[in-house]
Amino acid sequence: xxxxxxxxxxxxxxxxxxxxxxxxxxxxxALKNEMMLPAVLDPWAGHALYEAAALxxxxxxxxxxLVSLAPKAKLQQVMMAVSQKAPFELVVADGPASGFTxxxxxxxxxxxxxxxxxxxxxxxxxxxxxxxxxxRGSGAVMQMVGEMLGVTxxxxxxxxxxxxxxxxxxxxxxxxxxxYQISVVSGAPAVFGWATGELPEPPNNPQIGxxxxxxxxxxxxxxxxxDLSGSGLKLSAVAVPQQRRETRxxxxxxxDDMAREIVEWLKA
Amino acid sequence: MSNSxxxxxxxxxxxxxxxxxVGFGPAAGGFLTTLTRGLMNEDGTPAVESAAMPGMPxxxxxxxxxxxxxxxxSGVVTRGRAIRASFPDLDLSQIPMAQEVTDEKVVYLxxxxxxxxxPTAFRLADKALSRWMEDDAFVLPYVPPFLKKHxxxxxxxxxxxxWVGSNLMGTGLAQIWPGSPVAAPLMEGGAVRGVRMADQxxxxxxxxxxxxxxxxxMKAALTVVADGPVGPVGxHxxxxxxxxxxxxQHEWAIGMKCVVDLPEGCDWQPGTVLHTxxxxxxxxxxxxxxxxxxVASLGIxxxxxxxxxxxxxYRYMQHWMLHPYLWKRLQGGTLRSxxxxxxxxxxxxxxxxxxxxxxxxxxxxxxxxxxxxxxxVDEAWATGVMLGEAVLELMKAGKPFTGENLExxxxxRRRASWVEAEAKVAEKxxxxxxSSVVRxxxxxxxxxxxxxxxxxxxxxxxxxxxxxxxxxxxxxYIAQGEVREIRAECARQGKPxxxxxxxxxxxxxxxxxxxxxxxxxxxxLMGGKVQAAPGYADxxxxxxxxxCEACRERVxxxxxxxxxxxxxxxxxxxxFDREKCVHCGACIWNCxxxxxxxxxxxxxxxxxxxxxxxxVEN
Numbered sequence: 048x049x050x051x052x053x054x055x056x057x058x059x060x061x062x063x064x065x066x067x068x069x070x071x072x073x074x075x076x077a078l079k080n081e082m083m084l085p086a087v088l089d090p091w092a093g094h095a096l097y098e099a100a101a102l103x104x105x106x107x108x109x110x111x112x113l114v115s116l117a118p119k120a121k122l123q124q125v126m127m128a129v130s131q132k133a134p135f136e137l138v139v140a141d142g143p144a145s146g147f148t149x150x151x152x153x154x155x156x157x158x159x160x161x162x163x164x165x166x167x168x169x170x171x172x173x174x175x176x177x178x179x180x181x182x183r184g185s186g187a188v189m190q191m192v193g194e195m196l197g198v199t200x201x202x203x204x205x206x207x208x209x210x211x212x213x214x215x216x217x218x219x220x221x222x223x224x225x226x227y228q229i230s231v232v233s234g235a236p237a238v239f240g241w242a243t244g245e246l247p248e249p250p251n252n253p254q255i256g257x258x259x260x261x262x263x264x265x266x267x268x269x270x271x272x273x274d275l276s277g278s279g280l281k282l283s284a285v286a287v288p289q290q291r292r293e294t295r296x297x298x299x300x301x302x303d304d305m306a307r308e309i310v311e312w313l314k315a
Numbered sequence: 316m317s318n319s320x321x322x323x324x325x326x327x328x329x330x331x332x333x334x335x336x337v338g339f340g341p342a343a344g345g346f347l348t349t350l351t352r353g354l355m356n357e358d359g360t361p362a363v364e365s366a367a368m369p370g371m372p373x374x375x376x377x378x379x380x381x382x383x384x385x386x387x388x389s390g391v392v393t394r395g396r397a398i399r400a401s402f403p404d405l406d407l408s409q410i411p412m413a414q415e416v417t418d419e420k421v422v423y424l425x426x427x428x429x430x431x432x433x434p435t436a437f438r439l440a441d442k443a444l445s446r447w448m449e450d451d452a453f454v455l456p457y458v459p460p461f462l463k464k465h466x467x468x469x470x471x472x473x474x475x476x477x478w479v480g481s482n483l484m485g486t487g488l489a490q491i492w493p494g495s496p497v498a499a500p501l502m503e504g505g506a507v508r509g510v511r512m513a514d515q516x517x518x519x520x521x522x523x524x525x526x527x528x529x530x531x532x533m534k535a536a537l538t539v540v541a542d543g544p545v546g547p548v549g550x551h552x553x554x555x556x557x558x559x560x561x562x563x564q565h566e567w568a569i570g571m572k573c574v575v576d577l578p579e580g581c582d583w584q585p586g587t588v589l590h591t592x593x594x595x596x597x598x599x600x601x602x603x604x605x606x607x608x609x610v611a612s613l614g615i616x617x618x619x620x621x622x623x624x625x626x627x628x629y630r631y632m633q634h635w636m637l638h639p640y641l642w643k644r645l646q647g648g649t650l651r652s653x654x655x656x657x658x659x660x661x662x663x664x665x666x667x668x669x670x671x672x673x674x675x676x677x678x679x680x681x682x683x684x685x686x687x688x689x690x691x692v693d694e695a696w697a698t699g700v701m702l703g704e705a706v707l708e709l710m711k712a713g714k715p716f717t718g719e720n721l722e723x724x725x726x727x728r729r730r731a732s733w734v735e736a737e738a739k740v741a742e743k744x745x746x747x748x749x750s751s752v753v754r755x756x757x758x759x760x761x762x763x764x765x766x767x768x769x770x771x772x773x774x775x776x777x778x779x780x781x782x783x784x785x786x787x788x789x790x791x792y793i794a795q796g797e798v799r800e801i802r803a804e805c806a807r808q809g810k811p812x813x814x815x816x817x818x819x820x821x822x823x824x825x826x827x828x829x830x831x832x833x834x835x836x837x838x839x840l841m842g843g844k845v846q847a848a849p850g851y852a853d854x855x856x857x858x859x860x861x862x863c864e865a866c867r868e869r870v871x872x873x874x875x876x877x878x879x880x881x882x883x884x885x886x887x888x889x890x891f892d893r894e895k896c897v898h899c900g901a902c903i904w905n906c907x908x909x910x911x912x913x914x915x916x917x918x919x920x921x922x923x924x925x926x927x928x929x930x931v932e933n
Contacts, residue, residue, distance in 0.1 A: 066841075085383050085386070127493055
């Protein structure tokens with residue numbers, strides 16, 4: 048495979064161990080003292096970024112963008128630490144990162160920012176992000192960003208991505224029960240929601256940091272406020288599920304009987 | 316070029332910049348704020364040109380050891396003269412946790428538990444003042460002018476640094492890199508040619524492995540040393556260059572503090588400042604500042620002249636908080652943040668060589684703290700401003716950063732400044748503490764009230780030379796045989812001695828409540844949020860393990876602010892746990908033994924390290 052165009056979606060979250068207190072303010076829910084809380088790059092997004100950087104290093108000519116929806120002043124501070132870890136180009140949408148923003152709205156802003164990246168070849172696009180988030184636990188944003196960009200090959204809970212010579216990619220995903228599923232996708236574009244990956248956090252490299260910030264500081268300065276007003280959203284309906292499952296604990300039921308019962312339940 | 320013996324000679328990446336600054340505290344804030352304002356013309360062209368990157372404005376890099384700017388520093392009350400001069404339109408509401416001083420008190424605290432070791436003068440004072448005491452405390456009718464901070468401001472240095480750092484980064488004229496510990500200056504004879512970053516991916520002892528990343532050498536025409544009193548670059552220079560004739564750094568203190576959500580109904584108003592004396596021990600001072608939003612920063616100073624070999628700041632701080640005068644307002648509060656920091660208390664007398672070829676020193680590590688007024692932040696800021704002005708003057712004149720040129724610009728400004736004039740007054744103010752706490756207080760009063768004309772005499776001694784044995788300290792309180800038994804039992808349990816000894820002499824157990832009164836280890840997690848990135852070497856080491864083996868005081872273990880230094884069950888040097896260290900540097904001076912081949916220094920080696928506090932509220 049030739050050069051890659053990897054876009055990593057990732058924002059900031061409060062530094063681990065901080066005490067978080069949700070509070071309702073004039074603009075909706077937020078974290079108490081959010082701008083005072085020390086922040087770090089979301090660990091899930093961090094794994095995605097380090098995997099992206101490692102892949103790009105193996106494929107000369109590749110480019111990595113980090114697309115971040117976060118308050119730019121706070122993001123700037125976090126970037127001084129993150130940018131020492133791996134080379135990337137920063138794309139910023141200035142907005143809250145408290146975890147109280149609607150997932151669809153967040154996805155819409157991120158997708159819009161990605162569409163605006165000059166030089167991005169969507170035919171080569173590998174869209175990376177966290178499978179989960181330390182502040183947004185729904186795990187839905189990456190899927191929606193992919194859909195908004197028309198990328199239908201999607202993998203979640205990825206721990207390993209191996210690029211083959213023919214351009215296809217082998218993906219190792221976490222699935223239920225602590226098992227892994229290995230899939231092969233014929234090539235880009237594709238979405239990868241990373242779990243922890245397999246790489247350690249890179250050391251701080253001041254040279255990489257300086258190279259990054261020379262081009263990323265203007266992106267921070269010029270970041271435009273993101274529209275997260277929710278004006279495009281409307282509540283359609285709320286309903287409880289039609290079907291409810293009753294859980295029983297039974298022993299020594301033959302597998303065939305269990306399968307039969309499940310099929311009957313599904314048919315019902 | 317000679318390098319630190321703590322970093323092996325291997326091929327290293329190199330970069331070149333114009334100015335490299337080590338440490339981002341108030342001094343560096345003052346320096347960078349002043350410098351960056353003068354680097355560009357009003358028309359947007361560079362006022363001076365970079366030598367490292369011709370055509371560009373000078374490249375200015377600042378390396379901060381902690382994982383973010385504003386981590387691991389302290390709450391402060393200051394008159395803020397220099398800070399206000401830099402920001403004439405300063406709006407404190409723009410800085411979280413900042414507030415004008417509205418009320419200031421000095422409070423003499425009596426001894427409600429009967430365990431405080433009070434000299435006769437304090438006992439007489441307790442008796443004489445008892446009729447006016449409320450909650451075992453006497454509020455002095457006036458604040459001595461030399462202590463007064465009103466009009467002034469209180470703020471969290473963590474928040475202040477973040478605000479300053481954010482403004483600086485916004486200019487695009489200075490880069491502040493957190494998580495970047497600097498190991499040592501790059502020296503060429505007596506000149507400094509830049510700095511070497513700490514190695515990463517190394518073993519605990521600093522050994523490089525195939526996966527290691529040797530620290531980069533950042534070369535610069537000017538190295539600004541602002542890494543505080545325990546920073547490795549400043550201390551390396553002190554070791555290599557020595558101190559000027561007549562100077563020493565023998566006096567220290569640990570400031571341990573916490574930020575507390577005050578209980579509902581607490582009657583302390585925002586802007587309240589308390590200075591306390593007398594309790595838990597007469598040598599220990601307390602402070603409390605009330606921020607907006609019913610939040611207070613409070614804590615104690617434990618000085619090196621408090622000759623207790625088991626001087627645990629943490630437990631003393633809890634006893635101080637439990638004093639009835641304070642506790643009736645603190646009870647029901649919640650710990651938000653906690654931390655500790657060493658303070659260089661020699662002031663102007665500890666002033667190192669302020670400059671030389673290729674380097675200049677600013678801030679607390681340059682001896683700028685006023686030891687009479689107990690003020691250091693504003694003075695540190697002022698020294699940074701003075702260096703910023705001097706550097707701009709030299710660059711605009713096209714002059715190199717030689718020792719001579721820096722002497723004529725930076726040092727000349729310092730000598731003519733209010734910082735210097737006031738530091739001269741303060742220089743001998745604490746000499747009385749050499750012999751006793753009572754003479755110390757009288758000495759401070761004499762110096763303060765006479766403008767330095769009269770001082771209590773005394774010749775400060777090295778901390779390691781004044782720490783008594785545990786048996787001597789507790790003579791008359793605990794029999795030597797019993798001390799032996801307590802020591803043996805604590806050794807068997809792998810525990811430090813301070814709790815057992817304090818319990819024995821009558822200090823009550825701390826009634827832990829899980830919210831404000833928490834165990835020391837809980838304070839690390841709940842308050843300090845202490846963390847350490849992997850891949851760095853242990854930054855606390857012991858120069859001579861045989862000296863540690865023979866040591867019976869082990870003050871380093873007793874006084875360690877984070878319980879990072881602990882008893883080694885196998886004997887020899889104590890154990891060090893990097894993930895608990897708050898980088899306060901107290902171990903440097905809380906050691907009762909000189910280094911075998913360097914009697915000026917203790918047996919503890921404190922090197923460049925990463926991690927520590929992850930709180931920005933302190």
